[in-house]
Amino acid sequence: MTDHWAGRWRVPVIWGLLLLAGCLLMGQLEALFRWVEPDSRDVIFSRVDFLVLLGRHLLVVSVAAVLATLIGVGGAIAVTRPGGRDFLPLVAQVASLGQTFPPVAVLALAVPVLGFGTLPIVVALLLYGLLPIVRNTLAGIEGIDPSVREAARGMGMTSGQILRQVELPLAAPVILAGIRTSVTINIATAALGATVGSSNLGDPIISGIVNGNTAYIVQGAVLIALLALTVDSVFARLAPARRA
Amino acid sequence: MIELINISKRFGSTTAVDSISLKVESGEFCCLVGTSGCGKSTTLRMINRLIEHSDGEIHIDQQPIRSFKEEALRRRIGYAIQSTGLFPHWTVARNIGLVPRLLKWPKSKVDARVEELMTLLGLSMDEFAGKYPDQLSGGQAQRVGVARALAADPDILLMDEPFGALDPITRESLQLELRDLQARLGKTIVFVTHDMDEALALADRLVVMHEGRIMQQGHPLSVLREPANDFVASLLGGEDRGLKEAALLPVSERMMPLGTGGVARERIDQGASLREALSVMLWRRVERLAVVDDDDIPIGELSFRRLVGARIHD
Ligand SMILES: Nc1ncnc2c1ncn2[C@@H]1O[C@H](COP(=O)(O)OP(=O)(O)OP(=O)(O)O)[C@@H](O)[C@H]1O
Numbered sequence: 001m002t003d004h005w006a007g008r009w010r011v012p013v014i015w016g017l018l019l020l021a022g023c024l025l026m027g028q029l030e031a032l033f034r035w036v037e038p039d040s041r042d043v044i045f046s047r048v049d050f051l052v053l054l055g056r057h058l059l060v061v062s063v064a065a066v067l068a069t070l071i072g073v074g075g076a077i078a079v080t081r082p083g084g085r086d087f088l089p090l091v092a093q094v095a096s097l098g099q100t101f102p103p104v105a106v107l108a109l110a111v112p113v114l115g116f117g118t119l120p121i122v123v124a125l126l127l128y129g130l131l132p133i134v135r136n137t138l139a140g141i142e143g144i145d146p147s148v149r150e151a152a153r154g155m156g157m158t159s160g161q162i163l164r165q166v167e168l169p170l171a172a173p174v175i176l177a178g179i180r181t182s183v184t185i186n187i188a189t190a191a192l193g194a195t196v197g198s199s200n201l202g203d204p205i206i207s208g209i210v211n212g213n214t215a216y217i218v219q220g221a222v223l224i225a226l227l228a229l230t231v232d233s234v235f236a237r238l239a240p241a242r243r244a
Numbered sequence: 245m246i247e248l249i250n251i252s253k254r255f256g257s258t259t260a261v262d263s264i265s266l267k268v269e270s271g272e273f274c275c276l277v278g279t280s281g282c283g284k285s286t287t288l289r290m291i292n293r294l295i296e297h298s299d300g301e302i303h304i305d306q307q308p309i310r311s312f313k314e315e316a317l318r319r320r321i322g323y324a325i326q327s328t329g330l331f332p333h334w335t336v337a338r339n340i341g342l343v344p345r346l347l348k349w350p351k352s353k354v355d356a357r358v359e360e361l362m363t364l365l366g367l368s369m370d371e372f373a374g375k376y377p378d379q380l381s382g383g384q385a386q387r388v389g390v391a392r393a394l395a396a397d398p399d400i401l402l403m404d405e406p407f408g409a410l411d412p413i414t415r416e417s418l419q420l421e422l423r424d425l426q427a428r429l430g431k432t433i434v435f436v437t438h439d440m441d442e443a444l445a446l447a448d449r450l451v452v453m454h455e456g457r458i459m460q461q462g463h464p465l466s467v468l469r470e471p472a473n474d475f476v477a478s479l480l481g482g483e484d485r486g487l488k489e490a491a492l493l494p495v496s497e498r499m500m501p502l503g504t505g506g507v508a509r510e511r512i513d514q515g516a517s518l519r520e521a522l523s524v525m526l527w528r529r530v531e532r533l534a535v536v537d538d539d540d541i542p543i544g545e546l547s548f549r550r551l552v553g554a555r556i557h558d
């Protein structure tokens with residue numbers, strides 16, 4: 001049992017440890033970065049501690065993910081109920097079209113309305129992260145074998161019971177995949193927050209671009225990549241194991 | 245008792261069911277037959293309100309079905325469909341126990357009931373209770389579907405081609421089980437099928453539908469013998485109706501007392517059908533059979549003349 005557990009979670013734990021090590025020990029790699037960036041005085045980004053940046057990054061992404069999940073799953077459920085069916089085609093279309101909209105554009109549109117700071121980036125991530133969740137929840141619920149739904153009704157389950165005991169459990173793997181896509185994309189996208197005054201792991205990258213310091217860019221990029229890998233590997237293991 | 249009074253169902257401009265009236269007495273086995281798209285499933289699904297009827301009234305035990313809460317109505321009516329609709333994320337045992345759990349039976353009672361039903365339908369507890377639907381064969385899944393429909397011991401069962409996907413042998417054994425169950429427990433059953441032999445073997449009341457209307461209804465033998473029109477006659481098998489009728493009549497009906505000329509060599513059980521008797525005659529090339537009782541003791545004989553001619557005077 002413990003062996004099984006340890007085996008299951010080994011990969012995320014390894015990525016997580018690498019991420020932590022990256023935040024704590026970046027300074028130890030000064031020699032390496034000096035070789036990458038021989039012309040600059042500072043080669044280790046030190047304006048804010050990496051751990052703090054990681055914390056802010058995680059916070060922004062988590063808040064956006066939780067909101068996007070609540071709104072996305074809730075909205076998709078609403079338009080698959082009899083009362084909301086009329087909106088299903090519209091919502092489905094917006095969800096798939098929205099994916100082709102670049103996140104930078106969402107951000108650019110959000111700033112004039114919401115000003116600088118953390119709010120516009122949360123809103124941008126929320127809107128952008130909503131789409132895969134809505135799309136997958138719709139696909140998951142609509143993909144259920146109609147005879148299963150007919151039987152559920154025929155046996156006398158209420159619509160609430162059907163939703164909780166049949167539709168959501170059956171759609172769960174697809175919904176989870178949508179959340180995973182949404183979060184993974186948003187971990188990268190959140191870096192843009194640094195351009196609108198929301199500090200996170202995007203700071204070293206933006207600062208590196210502005211000051212022409214490749215070492216900074218590499219540091220931010222590596223930490224964001226490690227974070228994405230950690231979170232993605234956690235999601236990969238969340239899929240419900242139906243049978244022993 | 246189920247009573248449909250001038251029931252119609254329209255989907256947009258198509259009329260799926262057109263003003264039908266039908267009365268199924270308590271304990272009666274009613275089979276709906278007819279060509280594809282004639283409205284059999286629609287009729288069935290109006291009874292448990294999966295489809296709301298457009299016109300007319302449906303009564304169950306003298307009460308209009310719209311006077312019950314939808315879910316409460318469905319929980320007291322068993323429902324089994326060809327595609328089974330088993331929940332893929334639940335085990336066999338959990339699937340079967342669904343309606344009793346909805347009715348808030350105590351867990352021990354649900355468990356006992358699930359075990360009882362699995363035994364009844366020949367599904368071994370050890371082997372199947374923990375399996376998931378996608379680990380079952382088509383026939384096993386249909387048994388589970390029937391068990392689930394029976395779980396809360398409903399007085400009424402609605403079955404839409406429940407044995408549709410089965411091989412003839414499994415199908416026949418399930419038919420026998422169902423017929424037996426119905427006779428023993430006094431269930432009222434409305435059963436849709438495409439298989440005329442199945443309908444004739446099971447029904448107390450045969451209902452022939454065509455384009456949303458009932459063409460004829462009555463006891464299978466009377467429908468067979470006096471079809472209302474050419475459509476009913478051809479649906480019931482055209483020239484094959486003689487064999488279908490023979491399949492419904494037991495040997496004992498046409499048997500004669502043992503004669504003095506010695507007992508015939510080939511035997512037939514008194515409970516067998518005339519159709520089986522005819523088949524034995526054809527196969528063995530004989531014109532006389534000894535009719536035996538359950539202990540294989542000859543109790544009479546059946547001649548070919550008798551078999552084919554008893555309705556005309558012998
Ligand atoms: N939900 C629906 N919407 C529109 N038309 C429907 C609907 N359900 C059934 N129909 C139509 O009603 C008619 C009767 O359908 P029904 O399913 O009752 O036929 P059936 O006798 O069960 O056929 P089969 O033997 O093929 O199962 C068909 O013409 C069908 O197209």
Ligand SMILES: [Mg+2]
Pocket residue numbers: 284285286404
């Ligand atoms: Mg049908």
